[in-house]
Each structure stands twice: as structure tokens, then as C-alpha cells.
Amino acid sequence: MANASHGNPILEVRGVEAAYDADPVLRGASLQVAAGDFMALCGPNGSGKSTLLRIMARLMKPSAGEVVLHEQGIDTLARRALARKLAIMPQSPRTPPSVTVRELVAYGRSPHTSWLHPAGAEDRAIIDRAVDTCDLHALAPREVQSLSGGERQRAWLAMAIAQQPGVLLLDEPVSALDVAHQLSVMALLERINRERGTTIVIVLHDINLAARYCRSLALMRDARIHAAGPMGAVLTEAHLETVFGVPARVRRLHGVTYPLCTFGDSRA
Secondary structure (H helix, E strand, O other), X not given: OOEOOOOOEEEEEEEEEEEEOOEEEEEEEEEEEEOOOEEEEEOOOOOOHHHHHHHHOOOOOOOEEEXXXXXXXXXXXXXXXXXXXXXXXXXXXXXXXXXXXXXXXHHOOHHHOOOOOOOOHHHHHHHXXXXXXXXXXXXXXXEHHHXXXXXXXHHHHHHHHHOOOOXXXXXXXXXXXXXXXXXXXXXXXXXXXXXXXXXXXXXXXXXXXXXXXXXXXXXXXXXXXXXEEEHHHHOOHHHHHHHHOOOEEEEEOOOOOOEEEEEOOOOO
């Protein structure tokens, strides 16, 4: 299947290749992400998902190809200019010691402020809104390291929201959380996408979470993008069996419009 976009692309990956030592981790990956989309990157371990996300965020340089944001190569953007357009939440981000939730969220304004232009009333209002959006008002004075895993994830999300990026990239933000916190974080991301129009690309292991909350899907296998496009077109039994190497069923439950995927015995 072509790596298609269903809308005007805001972020494009063009023929990207990358390797660690002599081992290829991306082979000619091309992907278009539509403005306002909520896209999941899924695939087995080692398929290149996190590497692709790091290259999208310019945390890693590809050996070939390019990433284009708003029709401009990200390598041509100054660091602060890129940070005003795009934010990334890596796996298990490290929190500086003794930092409170509000202080962490305030770091999101750093691309927009400087010693010549310190944070002002507008920046403080943006921080307040980010805290409120992530339901962190009661936790704002607490140190981030004292929070539960789900609360900490919401604090990091609030920092990314305060950055006011047009594109938000997230690398497995729910993998270490219990089911209730996974659903809470995914519902929050869905609301941010819907209400703010933020374009979101998220690496997920759980296909059912992707099907429930995301509108687009890119499936990766063997360092390549196997298929990408609208969820309904990509989330098929044939694609899942090829990508994950096990029989798959895609079903729809009564009254529920999103698919339920099961792996294993295809007769189940």
C-alpha cells in the first residue's frame, strides 16, 4: 500500500535511511502526516518506529533522505525555530531533581522566551491553560518525581502543550502505565488533537489503543513502512499478519465503531 496522506501534509519523511553501526534500522522510509491528523506508528520491536520518530524530531540525523516540516527541511531550521513548531516527548523522560509540576510545564515556554524577552503575562496564561488542560492544578506545587507514572506523563504532556507546537511526537508514552492511566493519557491526547488541532504522531505497541483513539496508522516491518493511511484502510487482517507474523482478526463490537484486534489462532 502506498504511504498515503488524507489531507494537506504538514510533516513529510522522504526516503529516509538510518543504521546503527552496520545494521540498517530504516530503509527508504517515506511518510506523509496530514495537518491535524492523529497518527499511530505500530510494528514489532526493532522495526524502526522510535528511530523514525527521533529523525522526525531532528534528534538523529539520517544517512539519506530528509524530513520536511511546513514544506521546509528541518535541517534548515534553527533549533529554537524548530522547537516553536514541533515538540517531542521521548520514552521515560528524565525529570530534573526537585522540579515542581508548574516549573516543568514552564520549561515549555523556553523556545518563546529569552533573556531579552523574559516570560510575561501571556506566557504565564499559556502555562496556566496547559496545567488546566492536563488536570494538574492540584498537583502544580508538587515535585514531579513524587508523582505516579500517569500523573508524571500528564505533567510532561502539559510541558509539551505549553510549547504550543503544531506537531507533537510521542514515543510510547503509555507503555509503562496501567490500563486506567493508558486510557486517561490517550483520551487527553485525543482531546488535544480535536480541540487544538495539534498534529500528533505517537509510537504505540497496543494496536487496539491505536484503533480506538487514532485516525491514521503507519505499520512498520523490517525497517520499512509497510502501509500507511486512514485507520480503516490500514488496519486489516492481511496487513497485521504480514507485519506481526501471526494470525490476526479484526472485528467490530456491537455499538462500537472501532475495531478490536486479536492475535493468535485465526479461528478464534
